[in-house]
Amino acid sequence: MATALRSRLSYHRRLFLLLVTFSWVLTACFVLFQYGREKRFKAERLDARLQLFNLRMLDALDEGVAPAAFIARGNEPFGDLRVTLIDLSGRVLFDTSLDTLTAANHLDRPEIVGALNDGTGYTIRRHSASTDHYYFYSAMRGERCIVRSAVPYSVTLREVLAADREFLWFMLAITLLMSIAAYFATRRLGHNITSLNEFAERAERGEQIDVEETFPHDELGDISNHIVRLYATLQQTSADRDREHALALHEEQEKIRIKKQLTNNINHELKTPVAVIRGYLETLLANPGLDAARRTDFLEKSAAQAERLRRLLADVGTITRMDEGSELIRREPVVLNDLIADVAADMELRPVEQRLRVNVDFPHRVTVEGSPSLLASIFRNLADNAAAYSGGRDIFIRLEDDTDEECTILFADNGIGVDEEHLPHLFERFYRIDKGRSRKLGGTGLGLAIVRNAVAFHGGTITVHNRREGGLEFRFTLRKHSSSRNSSVTVL
Known part of the structure; x- marks a missing residue:
């Protein structure tokens, strides 16, 4: 009943x-x-x-x-x-x-x-x-x-x-008014409960829930809206989790593919300097009577190719170390101001045609807990990239933001920049805008890939875009303290 x-x-x-x-x-x-x-x-x-x-x-x-x-x-x-x-x-x-x-x-x-x-x-x-x-x-x-x-x-x-x-009639009137007020109050409350029940039925059926303010603005309505938002967030989290699982699977497959591609690219990159060195040496061995000037020229070109080969192997070793053994890399307090000073000093020793003015704007000392060699490779590779390809005369290194957790650094040049179509690919391994010019200058195609991996190893991100004044602008963050979250970062 x-x-x-x-x-x-x-x-x-x-x-x-x-x-x-x-x-x-x-x-x-x-x-x-x-x-x-x-x-x-x-x-x-x-x-x-x-x-x-x-x-x-x-x-x-x-x-x-x-x-x-x-x-x-x-x-x-x-x-x-x-x-x-x-x-x-x-x-x-x-x-x-x-x-x-x-x-x-x-x-x-x-x-x-x-x-x-x-x-x-x-x-x-x-x-x-x-x-x-x-x-x-x-x-x-x-x-x-x-x-x-x-x-x-x-x-x-x-x-x-x-x-x-009179008191009896007064109480009857009060009770009647209370009944009328109760009707409107329960109607509002009943609407909330009915809407919440409909939401529960939709949630039980697994329907998609939109985050909308569908309940009145009172205590129960606010609670109901919170429940709807929490459920919508849970739905979104579940969808994100599934998407992340799919993305992780895709990344694992992509990692295998890139490793194969990396192996093929390394083989290809190694063939050129080895072939050149072999050609010069065979020429020298086959022609012992070459004049001293030609012999010296061949030996210098062989030495240049050997240096290129050394740099390529060193860069490949650095990337492999970050990809497969980042948890073994030793961390210690590193003063970024000292690394930047070393970059400026190295720039002064370059040939005049490759020398750029280094403009530093670091108002105070900034210390990051990380790998000294990897942090140095960030600034060194960015400086090498600007000196080799920018065509500008200045490098600008500025501390944009500094908190207890992380710092944000701007690294820019005033050169010619690159076409917008190339910007998304600059951090890819062995990606070159002008392959002939890069090989002529001794580039390995791994410098900016090392920069991105080193930034990621220190819990940060890096972006690049063309400056309106001309040149490229790299903006990256570095976490000041190591954590389990970034202790084994792998960036392909």
């Missing part, structure tokens, strides 16, 4: 009926309590007036005044007042309403019991067997007897003791 009722009534209506029932029951209890309290107060006030009369009569009796004489003085507080004298054994000694005194014992009367125990007592409405009427009784105990005064319980007395009807 209850289940069928719930299925027919919405949550809003069930809640409204519950609140209305509670309100009316609470009001009824309060009205009944107030009615009894008010009736008791009026009865006590009436009893006080009668007790005052009883006290005066006891005083008169102690002075020797007869009961009839005291009453004859007209001291009654009410008309039709019935006065009874009862001795301490319960026998009636005097009664203004009886011609013949009753022989019934009165010790069991409630007002007499109260007077004997507490000195005074009263009964609001009790039937008198001797007069066949209802009275309001008030009794007081004296030294020798009990004085009991009684007022007939007539319509007038009933009205005096009745509750205030």
Whole structure:
């Protein structure tokens, strides 16, 4: 039955009926309590007036005044007042309403019991067997007897003791207003609960949840909106997790592919200097009579190719070390200002045609916990790249931001820059804009790849774009403290 009722009534209506029932029951209890309290107060006030009369009569009796004489003085507080004298054994000694005194014992009367125990007592409405009427009784105990005064319980007395009807109507009006307010409040609350229930059903079915403010701006609405946002975030997190798993699988496959490509590129890059060296040496061996100038020229070109081969092997070794053994690379505090000073000093030793002015803007010392060789390779390779390919005259190294966690550094030149189509590929291994010029200058095609890997090893990122003034601008961050998050970074 209850289940069928719930299925027919919405949550809003069930809640409204519950609140209305509670309100009316609470009001009824309060009205009944107030009615009894008010009736008791009026009865006590009436009893006080009668007790005052009883006290005066006891005083008169102690002075020797007869009961009839005291009453004859007209001291009654009410008309039709019935006065009874009862001795301490319960026998009636005097009664203004009886011609013949009753022989019934009165010790069991409630007002007499109260007077004997507490000195005074009263009964609001009790039937008198001797007069066949209802009275309001008030009794007081004296030294020798009990004085009991009684007022007939007539319509007038009933009205005096009745509750205030204005209060009753006031409470009814308040309860009605509370019911109306409860209707609107439960309707708003019911809308929230219904919407939340619909959301739960959609979530159970696995439907896509949009993050929208669909609930009213109150406490329950805010909680509901938080739940929706949390679920939407959970959905997004799950989707991101699945996407990251797929991306990780793709990256693993891409890593294998790039390693194969790296091996092929290394083989290709090694063939050229080895072939050149072999050609010059074979020429020298086949022609022992070559003049000294030609022999020296061939030897210098062989030495240049050997140097290129050395640099290529060193760069490949650096990348391999970062890719496969980054957790073994020793870290220590490194002052970046010293590394930059070394770059500026090395630049002064270059040939004039490759020498650039180094403009440094580092207002204070910056220390990073990392690998000295890898951090040095960042600035050295960027400087080599600018000297070899920028065509500019200046290098600018500036500290853009410095916090307790990381620093941001700008490395720029004022050269010719590169076409926008090449920018996304500058950090790829063996990527060259002008392959012939790069080989002529001894470039390995791994310098900027080493820069990116070294920055990633230190928990940072690097970006590059063309400056409006001309030249390239590299902006990268470096974390100042090592952590498990970046202790084994692998960037392909």
